[in-house]
Amino acid sequence: MARILITSGPTRQYLDPVRYLSNASSGRMGCALAAAAVAAGYEVIVVSGPVEVEYPPEIEVIRVVSTQEMLDAAQAAFPRCDGLIAVAAPCDYQPVEVSATKLKRTGESLEIKLIETPDIVGTLGREKGARWIVAFALETHDPRTNAVQKLRRKNCDWIVLNGPEAINQQATQVEILDPAGAVVASLAGDKRQVAVELLQAIASQWMPPR
């Protein structure tokens, strides 16, 4: 039986023991995809950032905080899996310096220098071999063009395009795009239903019944 790796939720990059940079990803779509995959009989490994959603009890969940930790866990699990659904929204910048004590307010402005975090999908894309990768892209500007460029740059098989209005909501609206930029499917509705349909599309493409 095929085993699917799912990255889910946000990651956090701390500036000090209290403050961090992150985003509002709730893990709901990752959770819905994990549930749909379990229901369809697949094994599932989820690498999840800090979220409040409860993943299906049958699956292995590896909890991480930072983007580097998510990359490390996903890289370790990927060889055991047949494919990756990358629905996580990893924090993609990190402060160059992390303070060991809480930064005190001084009344002055504060300059922080951020550098990019490791590219999880790009890294796994280079290492994928015969595995498939379906990655989510959140774009606010020229979305299809940017999403397809991301697919090609990161060596994905499909990219699932959504907008910021889906973050932390129950419902979503997505387009599945292939490397040629063609729309494989458009799905809309409750995230659980969209997850079921997306998983069916992935299964029929890369995990046909033997």
Place this chain on the structure above:
Amino acid sequence: MARILITSGPTRQYLDPVRYLSNASSGRMGCALAAAAVAAGYEVIVVSGPVEVEYPPEIEVIRVVSTQEMLDAAQAAFPRCDGLIAVAAPCDYQPVEVSATKLKRTGESLEIKLIETPDIVGTLGREKGARWIVAFALETHDPRTNAVQKLRRKNCDWIVLNGPEAINQQATQVEILDPAGAVVASLAGDKRQVAVELLQAIASQWMPPR
């Protein structure tokens, strides 16, 4: 019957439509204090940042995202209340510039300039008149000294000192300090139990039965 204003949870300061600066405050302590106050027969207004906890259905909850929104809502509600328990962990820095579209990764580092957000407790402290203010302080360095300085600077009546290890946990350990720096009480345990004891201490000090 006395009415208590509680600020609860984190706030967020967005850099662009997706990324924000925040902290891991869960709203659990604010929720526990609201429940304890309702159980003791008080009216409660909660001004809450984005959290997953479910506040008691009997109370008025005003949902906010940014620190300025939390200040505005708390300032509007404070005149209707007898006192404030400020347990929120408002994000205290905000980017000078907020991008209307998602910042693209360029491979380069990124400098962001942060300025302080408005000081919610300090502002309400100046406007409190005959009302009491009990504020939480999270300190990682020289905690008692810093907490008492904060109490005096912000014109609070008590300050409740806790550490970063309490964030997003079920249990906590706090010290109540008065303006002279004396320890009024030390409380430890499940946040719900600590909330009940803290509320009893506040009630006997400022809201004695008439």
